[in-house]
Amino acid sequence: MDFLVSHFAEILFYILAALAVLGSIGVITLKNPVHAALSLLGTFFIVAVLFVLQHAEFLAAVQVMVYAGGIMVLFLFVIMLVSVKGLKTQAAFLSPLIPVAVIGAILVGALIASAVLLGVFATGNAGPEALQMVDGEILGNTEAVGMVLYTKYLVPFEVVSVVLLVAMIGAIVFGRKDRFIGEHEGEVGS
Amino acid sequence: MITATHYLILSLMMFSLGLIGVMVRRNFITVLMSLELIFNAVNLNLIAFSFRLGDLSGQILAIFVITVAAAEAAIGLGLIIALTRIKDTVILDDANEMRS
Numbered sequence: 001m002d003f004l005v006s007h008f009a010e011i012l013f014y015i016l017a018a019l020a021v022l023g024s025i026g027v028i029t030l031k032n033p034v035h036a037a038l039s040l041l042g043t044f045f046i047v048a049v050l051f052v053l054q055h056a057e058f059l060a061a062v063q064v065m066v067y068a069g070g071i072m073v074l075f076l077f078v079i080m081l082v083s084v085k086g087l088k089t090q091a092a093f094l095s096p097l098i099p100v101a102v103i104g105a106i107l108v109g110a111l112i113a114s115a116v117l118l119g120v121f122a123t124g125n126a127g128p129e130a131l132q133m134v135d136g137e138i139l140g141n142t143e144a145v146g147m148v149l150y151t152k153y154l155v156p157f158e159v160v161s162v163v164l165l166v167a168m169i170g171a172i173v174f175g176r177k178d179r180f181i182g183e184h185e186g187e188v189g190s
Numbered sequence: 191m192i193t194a195t196h197y198l199i200l201s202l203m204m205f206s207l208g209l210i211g212v213m214v215r216r217n218f219i220t221v222l223m224s225l226e227l228i229f230n231a232v233n234l235n236l237i238a239f240s241f242r243l244g245d246l247s248g249q250i251l252a253i254f255v256i257t258v259a260a261a262e263a264a265i266g267l268g269l270i271i272a273l274t275r276i277k278d279t280v281i282l283d284d285a286n287e288m289r290s
Contacts, residue, residue, distance in 0.1 A: 013192045017200045024204050024227055028211035033219045040223050043204075047230050054197070054241040056249050059233075066256050071226065071263045078267045079219060082274040100213050108206050115198035130244030141249075148246045149253070156250075160257050167261030174268030177275075 013053065020046040033079045037072060044068050055128040058142040197238035205231035218273065218280045222266045229259040 004011065023046060026039030044067045051060035132138050134147045149157055204227055211224025233252045240248025270280060277284055 009192055013196060017196075020200065021203050021207070024207040027223050027227055028207055028215060028220070033217060036220055036223055040226060043227065044230065047234060050197070050200075050234060051237055054237045056237045056240065056252070059237060059249055059252055062253065062256060063233075066260055067226070067230075071260060074263055074267055075219070075223065078270055082219075082270060082280055097214065100210070104206065104210055104213070107209070108202070111202045111206065112199070115202050116195055118194070118198060120195070127244065128241070131241065131246060131249070144246055145249055145253075149250055153247075153250050156254065160254055163261055164257060167264045171264040171268040174265070174272045 009053075013050075016046050016049055016053075020050070034076070037075050037079060040075075041068055041072050044072070055131050055141060057140075058145045194238050194242045197234060201231045201234040201238070204228075204234065216281050216283055218266075218270050218282055218285075221282065222263065222270075225262065225266070226259060229255055229262075 020043055023039050023043030027036050027043065030036040030039060044063060048060040048063040048068075051057075051063060129138055132140050132144050134143050208224045208227030208231060211227065212221055215221050215224065233255055236248040236252045236255070240246065240252075273285055274280060279285070
């Protein structure tokens, strides 16, 4: 019991990490796209909890609202919309697995090395106060993020709105039914 | 004591799994879901460094990453709709010609 109390943060992190990795494995191995999408949804929630543990409360709320509320609904809509009857007969995975595995192993090795190195340099534990400070007084994470976002990072914030506009126009153009009726009068290309 | 390295290793595992998914899977929808996994791993990395260094810039960058992920999901799912309309498939290997 003493061990549990004194190591609560570690135990919580390891449980959450195991769940996140399990969810990720589910996303890439499950055959049924709906099952993969639900596994991805669980992973999003676990990542939101990890954000809270890192004192990024506003980001956790955004993660739940945008990913779990927006993107996952979009995915599930599209999965329901397209017919998936041809999927069962074909293999779900690419056939030459060995070269992919070799490339992946090299990449993972390099990433482990860099992660350990970077983690050694980033040991300065600044504490949560720096993430909640607005003009020298501690208000909260949301206030601090808003203050920095609308002053120091105002121009990138405005540019990102253009990205969203372009994405919206692109999605509408791709989704239109009659976009293949062009120069050839009334001929629907397929 | 949970250090930044723990979070970096977890983020690395999620990133690698997402990368494997992108490379290996043939279903377009699953490939897009693996891309979302990669975005999440990157966000985890940014948040971990933001906490360790006491710098809010990491959280701001994570907001921008989420925005781009939303745009990418909208475009990708629009592509899936267009592909099923033209070829009646979501398997990437079947999208093998340039004329529509």
